[in-house]
Amino acid sequence: MKTQAGTVFLDRDGTINEDVGYLSDPDGLILIEGATKAIRLFNERDLKVIVLSNQSGVGRGYYTDAQVHAVNLRLKDLLGREGARIDGVYYCNHHPDVDCQCRKPLPGLVELAALEHEFDSKRSYMVGDKASDVGLARNIGAKGILVLTGKGAGELEGMEEAPDFIARDILEAAAWILADIERPLL
Numbered sequence: 600m601k602t603q604a605g606t607v608f609l610d611r612d613g614t615i616n617e618d619v620g621y622l623s624d625p626d627g628l629i630l631i632e633g634a635t636k637a638i639r640l641f642n643e644r645d646l647k648v649i650v651l652s653n654q655s656g657v658g659r660g661y662y663t664d665a666q667v668h669a670v671n672l673r674l675k676d677l678l679g680r681e682g683a684r685i686d687g688v689y690y691c692n693h694h695p696d697v698d699c700q701c702r703k704p705l706p707g708l709v710e711l712a713a714l715e716h717e718f719d720s721k722r723s724y725m726v727g728d729k730a731s732d733v734g735l736a737r738n739i740g741a742k743g744i745l746v747l748t749g750k751g752a753g754e755l756e757g758m759e760e761a762p763d764f765i766a767r768d769i770l771e772a773a774a775w776i777l778a779d780i781e782r783p784l785l
């Protein structure tokens with residue numbers, strides 16, 4: 600019998616791929632070492648993998664939604680070549696000054712994902728390189744893991760709420776998550 604597995608929400612830039620700053624060109628996408636393996640581990644454990652990304656570059660006029668889609672497609676393609684699967688990608692395209700409900704740490708993207716995927720956010724995980732990723736985890740009752748890739752190391756200072764775990768990178772985050780799932784509930 601399959602246990603009802605949780606879901607792993609992943610930030611994109613600085614977590615799965617290098618944060619080059621407002622990435623708009625699919626050819627500029629570089630996977631962070633271990634990202635493919637980490638996502639494969641989630642796939643093998645039957646954990647749904649959903650990417651949640653703030654892409655204010657659209658709202659700022661730096662690039663278009665079509666370019667975001669092209670980068671996301673490239674990401675799925677690069678991962679897929681190594682047998683790693685992403686189940687969904689959702690992003691906020693708003694300018695930070697816009698009063699939207701989907702810019703992390705607000706939970707709008709998770710609500711959007713819930714229309715297409717079944718998951719229990721309280722049994723889920725959010726992995727990202729920013730305080731807003733950990734904040735989102737708090738807001739949906741999930742466990743939040745900060746990775747030190749991307750902006751992670753800089754974000755650690757002055758973070759109001761401690762993450763449940765601080766990982767060197769996404770692969771170490773994956774190892775922690777898999778162990779956490781096996782941990783018996785007290």
Ligand SMILES: [Mg+2]
Nearest residue numbers: 610612613728
């Ligand atoms: Mg990020």
Ligand SMILES: [Zn+2]
Nearest residue numbers: 691699701702
């Ligand atoms: Zn938004």
